[in-house]
Amino acid sequence: MLTPDIAIIPEHVAIIMDGNGRWANKRGLARTMGHSKGVEAVKETVRAAGELGIRYLTLFAFSSENWNRPEAEVSDLLGLLRRFIRRDLAELHRENVRIKVIGERDKLRGDILPLLLEAEETTRNNTSLTLVIAFNYGSRDEIARATVRIAQKINAGLMDPSAITADTISDHLDTAGIPDPDLIIRTSGEERLSNFLLWQAAYSEFVFLPDYWPDFNRDLFIEALKIYASRDRRFGGLSARPAAVMG
Incomplete structure (x- = not known):
């Protein structure tokens, strides 16, 4: 399949899959x-x-707030996750995709956690796309857990509190070692983060699409990437683009 002419391909894209x-x-x-x-x-x-x-590629698969949905719907969502891993893990592995799961794991019950761990372990040495699955994930909870880990190190004398920086916090988040998302896409017309990657999104570009997630496809993905490529990312500084380009 031909690759479209896109001026800039982001290193990391995160998607809030909304509207099912x-x-x-x-x-x-x-x-x-x-x-x-x-x-x-x-x-x-x-x-x-x-x-x-x-x-x-980070996908917001199941938030920590989704447990509040009707029991039948939660059961169905978990069933879909099971089928996705059991049916598609082998294909992802053949395609050299590495799977990384972020989110609270300690309270997961049944076969869900073993399945997630199996997916990570099976693909851990793959070197193509890294597929980050945000499952039982909430960004505020993630930051709170990172804070606890930092506090434990301070109490153990392993860390000087005066030496804590933004990088220190990043290194204790679930996404440690993963670059912050360049682009966050949300489908369904909603325009909010919904407790997703709040720390990591500090300098992300956002593209909000009116289409519901089940209608999302390669063409819509490319449309979002072209919008991203047209943006001037300054990270708090001045534009790096030539004046003629910026108009």
């Missing part, structure tokens, strides 16, 4: 059908990311 339920409701279908169709969008997105040369 509304996609289903609009068609008079059960919400579970929206989630099932959303898994197909995940597969196409992962494939496109690898083809386009993106190095890191």
Whole structure:
């Protein structure tokens, strides 16, 4: 498949996959059908990311707040995760994709945690796209857990509190070793982060698409990447682009 002419390919793209339920409701279908169709969008997105040369793709799969949804819907979401890992892990491994899971793990029960650990261990030495799955993830919780780990090191005499920097905090987050996202995409027309990568998004570019997640495809992905490529990222400084380009 030909790679489109995109001026700048971001190293790390993160996506808030929103709108499965509304996609289903609009068609008079059960919400579970929206989630099932959303898994197909995940597969196409992962494939496109690898083809386009993106190095890191983070997907907001299940937030720590999603446990508050109806029990039947939570059960269905967990079932889809199980099927995705069991059916697609081998293919991802063949494609040299490395899987990294972020989020609170200690309270996960049943077979979910072993499945996530299996996915990480099986693909740990792969060197192509890194697929980061945010599962049972909430950014405030992540920052709180990082703070606890730092405090424990201080109490143990392993860290001087006066030496703590922003890098120190980054190094204790779930995403330690992963570059901050260059681009965050959210589908469904909502324009908020919803407790996703709050620390890491400090200098991210945002693209909000009106399309529901089950309709997300390679063309929409490319559209978002082109919008990103048109942005002037200054990181608090002056533009690095020539004046003629900036107009």
